[in-house]
Amino acid sequence: MELRTIEQLLDKYFDAATSTAEExxxxxxxxxxxxxxxxxxxxxxxxxxxxxxxxxxxxxxxLKTKRHYAKWISVAAxxxxxxxxxxYFNYQPVSQDNDLGTYNDPEVAFRETQKALNMVSKNVNVxxxxxxxxxxxxxxxKTIFKE
Amino acid sequence: MNQxxxxxxxxxxxxxxxxxxxxxxxxxxxxxxxxxxxLVKLWNNKEKLQGYGSVEAMAMTMTxxxxxxxxxxxxxxxxxxxxxxxxDRQAGLQQQTEDRDSWEWAEKIMKNLPEQQKxxxxxxxxxxxxxxxxxxxxxxxxxxxxxALSRARKTMREELTKTHSYGIKNN
Numbered sequence: 027m028e029l030r031t032i033e034q035l036l037d038k039y040f041d042a043a044t045s046t047a048e049e050x051x052x053x054x055x056x057x058x059x060x061x062x063x064x065x066x067x068x069x070x071x072x073x074x075x076x077x078x079x080x081x082x083x084x085x086x087x088x089l090k091t092k093r094h095y096a097k098w099i100s101v102a103a104x105x106x107x108x109x110x111x112x113x114y115f116n117y118q119p120v121s122q123d124n125d126l127g128t129y130n131d132p133e134v135a136f137r138e139t140q141k142a143l144n145m146v147s148k149n150v151n152v153x154x155x156x157x158x159x160x161x162x163x164x165x166x167x168k169t170i171f172k173e
Numbered sequence: 174m175n176q177x178x179x180x181x182x183x184x185x186x187x188x189x190x191x192x193x194x195x196x197x198x199x200x201x202x203x204x205x206x207x208x209x210x211x212l213v214k215l216w217n218n219k220e221k222l223q224g225y226g227s228v229e230a231m232a233m234t235m236t237x238x239x240x241x242x243x244x245x246x247x248x249x250x251x252x253x254x255x256x257x258x259x260x261d262r263q264a265g266l267q268q269q270t271e272d273r274d275s276w277e278w279a280e281k282i283m284k285n286l287p288e289q290q291k292x293x294x295x296x297x298x299x300x301x302x303x304x305x306x307x308x309x310x311x312x313x314x315x316x317x318x319x320x321a322l323s324r325a326r327k328t329m330r331e332e333l334t335k336t337h338s339y340g341i342k343n344n
Binding site (some may be wrong): 039040041042043046049050066067068069070071073074075077078079081082083085087088089 | 176179183187188190191192195205208209212213216272275276278279280283297298299300301303318319320322323326327329330333334336337338
């Protein structure tokens with residue numbers, strides 16, 4: 027190629043006004059043996075660019091399909107919880123012992139019943155006794171505020 | 174989109190993603206991690222990919238953002254110091270030592286460019302993207318891209334001229 031053309035292209039090149047085709051012409055010229063002496067300094071540049079384009083990425087890419095484990099973990103956890111509750115509520119009453127405190131002899135049963143009722147009434151009386159204070163209060167109120 | 178289709182979609186640009194990441198992160202390992210990260214992100218969103226006009230442009234934008242984030246984090250800045258003296262030459266290429274040395278100059282100059290110029294130069298001069306695509310990836314307008322690129326190229330010229338004449342004086 028004519029030297030003048032190359033020089034013109036170079037000027038355009040440094041103003042970033044060349045097309046890729048023109049830049050390839052320059053690369054070609056500078057990789058040929060007959061580069062003009064006053065343009066020698068540009069050889070490393072174009073040589074380097076051409077050389078750099080040759081690097082390859084040759085590692086494999088680990089392409090795994092993303093799995094949604096998290097969703098299934100929650101499903102499994104709720105299943106386990108439900109099973110646990112099912113077992114707990116179904117088998118808890120059965121496991122209790124069947125002794126309800128019953129008596130076979132009617133006499134003993136009668137005595138025990140009396141004892142139990144006494145205990146209840148005693149406790150009720152405790153409550154009634156404390157109500158007496160309220161009665162006192164009512165009496166004294168009536169003596170003070172005569173209606 | 175199944176795995177085969179996905180690989181077909183990414184294969185035209187996965188090297189570009191890697192090279193862009195390497196330009197910014199310098200270390201090859203870091204760049205590989207970044208590339209994997211970006212590709213896995215794309216894979217996880219594979220259902221949405223059809224909706225986008227250009228998956229490649231989106232991947233490049235993601236790479237750019239990811240790498241800039243990495244650089245900002247402290248961890249990465251330590252990595253940068255560790256790997257600042259790397260050299261990586263592909264074996265088998267019968268290149269003259271002189272060429273290799275001069276490429277290293279170019280590499281060093283490019284490394285000292287501001288990140289934005291570095292990215293644009295990478296995408297234009299190495300990956301040969303059109304200005305329109307670069308503008309989209311960088312979220313800039315085309316004129317701004319051209320200005321930044323011109324600046325980067327002129328810095329390159331200046332530095333190379335310096336190095337070149339220095340060599341002559343020494344001879």
